[in-house]
Amino acid sequence: MLGKHLDNVRKNGPLVHNITNYVTVNDVANVLLACGGSPIMSDEPEDVEDITSICGGLNINIGTLNQNSIKGMFLAGKRANELNHILLLDPVGAGASSLRTNTAVKLMKEIKFNVIRGNISEIKTLAMGSGTTKGVDADVADAVTEDTLDQAVKFVKEFAAKAEAIIAVTGAIDLVSDGKECFVIRNGRPQMGRITGTGCQLSGMMTAFLVANPGELLESAAAAVCTMGLAGEIGWNNMQPGDGNSTYRNRIIDAIYNMTGEMLDKGAKYEVR
Amino acid sequence: MLGKHLDNVRKNGPLVHNITNYVTVNDVANVLLACGGSPIMSDEPEDVEDITSICGGLNINIGTLNQNSIKGMFLAGKRANELNHILLLDPVGAGASSLRTNTAVKLMKEIKFNVIRGNISEIKTLAMGSGTTKGVDADVADAVTEDTLDQAVKFVKEFAAKAEAIIAVTGAIDLVSDGKECFVIRNGRPQMGRITGTGCQLSGMMTAFLVANPGELLESAAAAVCTMGLAGEIGWNNMQPGDGNSTYRNRIIDAIYNMTGEMLDKGAKYEVR
Amino acid sequence: MLGKHLDNVRKNGPLVHNITNYVTVNDVANVLLACGGSPIMSDEPEDVEDITSICGGLNINIGTLNQNSIKGMFLAGKRANELNHILLLDPVGAGASSLRTNTAVKLMKEIKFNVIRGNISEIKTLAMGSGTTKGVDADVADAVTEDTLDQAVKFVKEFAAKAEAIIAVTGAIDLVSDGKECFVIRNGRPQMGRITGTGCQLSGMMTAFLVANPGELLESAAAAVCTMGLAGEIGWNNMQPGDGNSTYRNRIIDAIYNMTGEMLDKGAKYEVR
Numbered sequence: 001m002l003g004k005h006l007d008n009v010r011k012n013g014p015l016v017h018n019i020t021n022y023v024t025v026n027d028v029a030n031v032l033l034a035c036g037g038s039p040i041m042s043d044e045p046e047d048v049e050d051i052t053s054i055c056g057g058l059n060i061n062i063g064t065l066n067q068n069s070i071k072g073m074f075l076a077g078k079r080a081n082e083l084n085h086i087l088l089l090d091p092v093g094a095g096a097s098s099l100r101t102n103t104a105v106k107l108m109k110e111i112k113f114n115v116i117r118g119n120i121s122e123i124k125t126l127a128m129g130s131g132t133t134k135g136v137d138a139d140v141a142d143a144v145t146e147d148t149l150d151q152a153v154k155f156v157k158e159f160a161a162k163a164e165a166i167i168a169v170t171g172a173i174d175l176v177s178d179g180k181e182c183f184v185i186r187n188g189r190p191q192m193g194r195i196t197g198t199g200c201q202l203s204g205m206m207t208a209f210l211v212a213n214p215g216e217l218l219e220s221a222a223a224a225v226c227t228m229g230l231a232g233e234i235g236w237n238n239m240q241p242g243d244g245n246s247t248y249r250n251r252i253i254d255a256i257y258n259m260t261g262e263m264l265d266k267g268a269k270y271e272v273r
Numbered sequence: 274m275l276g277k278h279l280d281n282v283r284k285n286g287p288l289v290h291n292i293t294n295y296v297t298v299n300d301v302a303n304v305l306l307a308c309g310g311s312p313i314m315s316d317e318p319e320d321v322e323d324i325t326s327i328c329g330g331l332n333i334n335i336g337t338l339n340q341n342s343i344k345g346m347f348l349a350g351k352r353a354n355e356l357n358h359i360l361l362l363d364p365v366g367a368g369a370s371s372l373r374t375n376t377a378v379k380l381m382k383e384i385k386f387n388v389i390r391g392n393i394s395e396i397k398t399l400a401m402g403s404g405t406t407k408g409v410d411a412d413v414a415d416a417v418t419e420d421t422l423d424q425a426v427k428f429v430k431e432f433a434a435k436a437e438a439i440i441a442v443t444g445a446i447d448l449v450s451d452g453k454e455c456f457v458i459r460n461g462r463p464q465m466g467r468i469t470g471t472g473c474q475l476s477g478m479m480t481a482f483l484v485a486n487p488g489e490l491l492e493s494a495a496a497a498v499c500t501m502g503l504a505g506e507i508g509w510n511n512m513q514p515g516d517g518n519s520t521y522r523n524r525i526i527d528a529i530y531n532m533t534g535e536m537l538d539k540g541a542k543y544e545v546r
Numbered sequence: 547m548l549g550k551h552l553d554n555v556r557k558n559g560p561l562v563h564n565i566t567n568y569v570t571v572n573d574v575a576n577v578l579l580a581c582g583g584s585p586i587m588s589d590e591p592e593d594v595e596d597i598t599s600i601c602g603g604l605n606i607n608i609g610t611l612n613q614n615s616i617k618g619m620f621l622a623g624k625r626a627n628e629l630n631h632i633l634l635l636d637p638v639g640a641g642a643s644s645l646r647t648n649t650a651v652k653l654m655k656e657i658k659f660n661v662i663r664g665n666i667s668e669i670k671t672l673a674m675g676s677g678t679t680k681g682v683d684a685d686v687a688d689a690v691t692e693d694t695l696d697q698a699v700k701f702v703k704e705f706a707a708k709a710e711a712i713i714a715v716t717g718a719i720d721l722v723s724d725g726k727e728c729f730v731i732r733n734g735r736p737q738m739g740r741i742t743g744t745g746c747q748l749s750g751m752m753t754a755f756l757v758a759n760p761g762e763l764l765e766s767a768a769a770a771v772c773t774m775g776l777a778g779e780i781g782w783n784n785m786q787p788g789d790g791n792s793t794y795r796n797r798i799i800d801a802i803y804n805m806t807g808e809m810l811d812k813g814a815k816y817e818v819r
Contacts (some may be wrong), residue, residue: 022571064588097593098591196572240798243800244801245803246795246799
């Protein structure tokens with residue numbers, strides 16, 4: 001069922017405008033190319049409106065925000081809204097600094113996002129208007145586990161309804177909800193947390209999935225999460241003795257490059273609540 | 274014949290100043306090191322004149338330009354001109370935004386470049402003063418194919434003569450011309466387009482080739498193109514089941530690292546028109 | 547003896563704030579994750595004080611400094627000093643431009659660093675207040691060899707005493723001194739110089755080592771140097787025919803990921819003078 005969403009990315013080759021951090025940007029670009037999309041990066045205020053106009057979707061990631069790129073985020077976001085493009089927000093480090101929290105909150109107020117994707121600590125920060133995160137990683141106390149799952153699903157559904165956006169919380173168990181239904185996804189490997197930017201990569205790829213599947217945003221967001229998680233599993237199976245997190249990074253992107261819709265259909269592990 | 278140009282890079286170890294985008298910059302640096310050059314990156318206006326002064330060549334790539342780095346491009350370019358250094362322009366995304374097109378056009382007006390390297394859509398934009406590109410990739414309608422080759426060679430020769438610079442158009446077939454002769458190069462693999470930044474990498478490496486071969490700029494620009502394409506072929510031959518675009522990226526850089534002038538002589542596929 | 551310092555990094559998972567260049571930043575992040583630390587990057591003046599407050603250490607690297615990030619370096623540095631955090635300076639390219647030299651000198655004047663890590667040319671520049679470097683690589687004339695070792699050890703000790711900081715000079719032979727003792731380290735492979743950013747990676751990782759071993763800064767700085775060098779040896783032993791500098795980069799990070807304290811104890815090659 002989710003496999004066709006990946007097939008549609010490869011068929012349509014959506015162009016995605018990324019305003020994203022300089023830490024993981026190369027991997028975001030290669031993941032977009034791996035899944036069949038096409039990346040373009042631009043954060044300069046004078047450049048972003050033109051660039052976003054020729055794209056199908058805009059991925060805003062505040063991982064290394066600065067005053068100039070923040071201006072670019074608002075300008076690009078407003079233009080993308082006018083053009084009814086797909087918009088995704090990745091609030092990296094919301095809760096870790098006032099600037100990050102406030103920027104994410106203000107972006108959500110002034111711009112309509114289709115999806116907000118982050119770890120549980122970042123999403124809680126946005127939901128509560130404040131919070132703590134251990135840097136750019138989720139706080140252990142917040143982690144979504146089998147024990148806290150019911151409560152977490154309820155939280156994500158409620159926040160999605162309130163925010164009028166699909167909320168995607170990724171971690172050991174991933175939750176993707178539009179306020180009514182919630183995909184509970186169990187793909188992935190814990191070792192993915194030892195690679196920088198798997199979340200950023202997912203945000204870029206998810207934007208491509210959303211653009212290529214306009215009628216089915218919730219399902220395509222879930223399909224992107226399953227694709228990333230399944231790639232993490234396939235990549236791990238391809239690891240050789242001596243391999244570590246740097247090679248694992250390559251193996252995951254390679255697995256996305258080689259994944260078919262059929263493989264995704266077989267490998268996706270999810271339930272809908 | 275072209276192999277000696279690579280040998281000269283390894284012999285001379287040219288230092289190349291790169292004002293380049295933050296997406297592919299790490300690969301540009303590693304490709305420069307792979308071919309025997311030495312990279313330094315700097316875009317801050319107060320820093321670039323000193324930095325470019327100690328280098329042999331300047332590679333300007335507008336892939337993620339901003340107001341600050343644009344100032345740096347002009348300052349560095351003018352200083353590099355005064356010092357008779359090698360200068361190369363990579364007009365990433367010219368045609369995709371006014372700022373990119375205008376910056377590239379203004380750079381060409383105020384600064385003397387030895388080489389301008391881009392995809393066919395970017396180069397057409399610069400030649401026509403306007404144009405469309407699909408983001409940072411070439412428009413399919415513009416593609417240089419065997420059918421459109423005669424016309425494309427004519428266009429590149431004419432633009433090179435008019436621009437008084439070597440024009441290098443890369444794609445399925447690569448064209449490198451100084452206005453009189455045109456190298457038509459058939460190295461490379463289509464899958465290279467699924468890796469971010471092979472064009473940026475080539476621009477960095479080409480600058481090193483030009484610096485190390487001052488008397489033979491046209492040939493050394495063509496040698497750099499053949500090196501990149503041949504590395505794409507060798508890298509592809511080294512791919513294992515499960516490998517994808519991320520590993521392919523590494524394999525290409527590795528192939529440059531291991532390439533000898535002799536290998537380049539044997540593997541280069543070109544004709545001169 | 548040094549192995550426990552690596553074990554402590556894995557035990558404590560120190561969070562390191564990096565204000566670093568956009569060339570090698572992704573590798574810095576992955577190396578920090580490989581050794582057991584956790585990276586966060588932020589250079590915006592309005593963001594850095596909050597971010598550094600939640601971290602244990604601050605790694606300042608001037609590799610692609612700009613006016614905005616320089617402000618961020620001073621603000622973050624002062625805040626980190628107030629909080630008694632670990633601070634490390636990597637003066638990339640000091641000697642290659644006035645801005646780099648002056649920024650590094652001013653940082654050392656206004657901020658108390660626990661460690662300054664660079665190549666011999668950069669460190670000489672800081673010690674002498676002026677100097678020449680071949681871009682971001684050490685000048686051959688400055689190289690620390692067995693012939694110049696006594697003199698180099700004396701220089702590093704004296705500069706460490708004067709600067710009231712641990713000085714770590716890395717190259718073919720690495721020297722780490724607090725002014726009294728000097729670790730002379732012979733791990734590593736010359737081919738590491740053909741990968742961009744092994745020095746930057748070491749600076750990030752060393753900051754994590756220092757944070758995780760607060761009572762033993764000299765030893766933990768030396769342990770980080772040995773870890774990097776040993777990873778360079780292990781990574782090289784894992785190279786296959788056709789592999790080059792791009793794969794070597796991955797192999798080194800992988801080797802750090804897989805290294806145990808016991809392996810470090812066995813593989814570390816050093817004497818204390």
